Amino acid sequence: MGSHNFEIHDKGAKSTDHEGHVTPFNVYVKVAAALFALTFLTVGAHAVHEHLEPFGALIAFSIAAVKAYLVMAFFMHLKYETKMNRAIFISGFLFLLLLFVITTLDIYTRIIQHSIL
């Protein structure tokens, strides 16, 4: 029982490493500026999307993925979170990916007789 308590206390001590971390104000400003710029880039890419085909959607979502990373790492403070919390959140995306891949395979092999890509 005593060693169990010690274990909890240890986990508690480790997980407060991030508690002490305060993201500096100018980091928030830089991330916000980058997000704004990437939004303009997304719209700019859309304006010339005829020239980008067939990669238009891929480019739009790649830019969105970069924006998502910035929001998650800095605004959500995930970069400074515990490994457990990062793993929990990313597992949501991994299972979503699984859903997406299996569904796509089903659609392309069963419903669509020929590939549209």
Added chain:
Amino acid sequence: MSTNRLVNGVEVASHFKDEKHQYSSNKEGLWLFMATEILMFGGLFVGYTIYHTMYPEMFAEGAKYLDWKLGFINTLVLIFSSFTMALGIYYNQMNQSKKATFALATTVLCGAIFMCIKYMEYTHKFHLGIFPGHMLDVAKVHPEHANLGMYFGFYFCMTGLHGLHVLIGMGLITWCLIRNMKGEFNSKYYTPVEGVGIFWHIIDLIWIFLFPLLYLVG
């Protein structure tokens, strides 16, 4: 809770060892909730992808009714609101509660602007006879594709669910705002603000993917 006790100046529930244990547990629970949010919205995204693959021209017809400029402005508004939300937490960490209150209030205001633009988009569509699914006014809209209602089923469900989350987020931020003005948060304890902040960033995250999907890629 009457079984709470003070540990290092922070109210701690009786089943936690200390305030650090309470904080870690709270954060972990919040992240578990966020994973479920990702899966919920993700399911809608997958559904959209399936039917977009099956009916590409019908989806293209539906996408023509969306104004990318409004979606673009909404994206900038939400990104700015995420910035002010992060500042709301930052100022609490710095024990500057007046500035935190101002930052949180700005975040709610941005949410309101987002919902106003959303309201304008919705009412314009209703005016044209565009409703989700079977409720689409076929006589008024004269769609090229008979199942155009499906596109708008996705549109209204995805943006509607997102909009509902924005409203809930605004309510939660207001609750934090009021508690902040009462002086309940400081550099040692700001967990509710952080939790609501993470929720608000999820909302921004979802919109970051929703905007190109609906308004740009179509």
